[in-house]
Amino acid sequence: MAHPEHDPTAAASSAVGHDATPSPDDGDGLRGRVAIVTGGGARGEGIGNGRAAAILLARSGARVLVVDRSEQLAEPTVARILAAGGDAAAFVADVTVEADCRAMVDAAMQRWGRLDVLDNNVGIGSRGSVVDEDPARWQRVMEVNVTSMMLASRAAVPAMIAGGGGAIVNVSSISALRPRGLTAYSVSKGAVIALTKAMAVDHGPDGIRVNAVAPGPVYTPMVAGNGMSPAARAGRAAASVLGTEGTGWDVGQAVRFLASDRARWITGQVLVVDGGATLRGPERDPGTDH
Numbered sequence: 001m002a003h004p005e006h007d008p009t010a011a012a013s014s015a016v017g018h019d020a021t022p023s024p025d026d027g028d029g030l031r032g033r034v035a036i037v038t039g040g041g042a043r044g045e046g047i048g049n050g051r052a053a054a055i056l057l058a059r060s061g062a063r064v065l066v067v068d069r070s071e072q073l074a075e076p077t078v079a080r081i082l083a084a085g086g087d088a089a090a091f092v093a094d095v096t097v098e099a100d101c102r103a104m105v106d107a108a109m110q111r112w113g114r115l116d117v118l119d120n121n122v123g124i125g126s127r128g129s130v131v132d133e134d135p136a137r138w139q140r141v142m143e144v145n146v147t148s149m150m151l152a153s154r155a156a157v158p159a160m161i162a163g164g165g166g167a168i169v170n171v172s173s174i175s176a177l178r179p180r181g182l183t184a185y186s187v188s189k190g191a192v193i194a195l196t197k198a199m200a201v202d203h204g205p206d207g208i209r210v211n212a213v214a215p216g217p218v219y220t221p222m223v224a225g226n227g228m229s230p231a232a233r234a235g236r237a238a239a240s241v242l243g244t245e246g247t248g249w250d251v252g253q254a255v256r257f258l259a260s261d262r263a264r265w266i267t268g269q270v271l272v273v274d275g276g277a278t279l280r281g282p283e284r285d286p287g288t289d290h
């Protein structure tokens with residue numbers, strides 16, 4: 001470091017009464033951190049949004065509790081992380097159940113002694129208008145997509161505060177921004193955005209950042225499991241301005257960024273990961289300017 005007398009930046013800043021802002025290092029600050037990823041499992045070798053986030057967080061040196069409702073779904077994620085030299089464990093929980101959310105946080109604390117990151121990734125789909133929708137199904141979508149995030153956060157926040165802060169990433173969807181006939185799902189994902197902003201305000205003073213990722217149509221086991229034709233996949237790719245199909249990895253990268261110290265001054269935001277699909281509207285008359 002240059003001596004202040006020979007460093008014009010330092011001289012200028014001391015003249016206004018503060019030190020020069022130190023430049024950040026290139027690490028993402030995730031080494032040694034402890035993360036919980038809900039819905040971190042996936043069928044077989046498929047790459048869901050949660051599995052991708054868990055693997056990427058582990059690659060950055062985080063220890064990851066991979067939570068899913070079935071061990072069979074969570075284990076392959078853990079196996080991939082361990083095979084690559086990372087640290088992870090599977091935990092079976094239904095995140096719509098408060099006791100399960102508490103047990104999940106306790107498991108991370110007992111195993112690794114702290115909790116820094118929560119990726120609230122669990123979500124289920126639903127199709128149809130309010131007229132089509134079965135009220136019981138509506139309730140279930142709200143429970144799985146919204147209440148689960150409240151319950152998991154409710155259990156995680158005190159543990160994060162005990163460790164000096166943390167980062168929560170809630171997985172929303174572009175269906176909240178551009179509805180298209182999946183009304184219960186859209187409403188639930190809109191609530192996820194409101195929850196994110198409210199929690200960012202509530203817990204910012206505790207050093208906890210809360211952000212959301214809004215993925216576009218990415219090809220995950222959930223999508224594949226519903227049986228998607230090559231033509232439908234091509235249509236989804238064409239819906240983006242980049243003309244390419246997104247994957248769980250694209251969503252996982254956004255989650256890792258928002259969970260990391262690189263996003264240290266970002267909170268209450270929604271990062272849209274959709275290849276530009278939400279920029280698109282119907283084709284208009286090319287002869288008009290607006």
Ligand SMILES: NC(=O)c1ccc[n+]([C@@H]2O[C@H](COP(=O)([O-])OP(=O)(O)OC[C@H]3O[C@@H](n4cnc5c(N)ncnc54)[C@H](O)[C@@H]3O)[C@@H](O)[C@H]2O)c1
Pocket residue numbers: 038039040041042043047048049050067068069070073093094095096121122123124125144148171172173174214215216217218219220221222223248
């Ligand atoms: N795939 C897409 O195109 C897309 C687009 C926008 C948003 N999303 C969102 O991304 C998230 C993950 O999507 P995905 O496509 O990877 O889904 P996925 O179904 O492949 O994976 C979700 C995992 O969550 C688990 N899960 C479901 N309910 C649970 C519960 N109550 N408790 C514990 N685990 C539970 C499932 O077993 C599954 O392993 C969801 O919130 C979804 O709404 C997906």
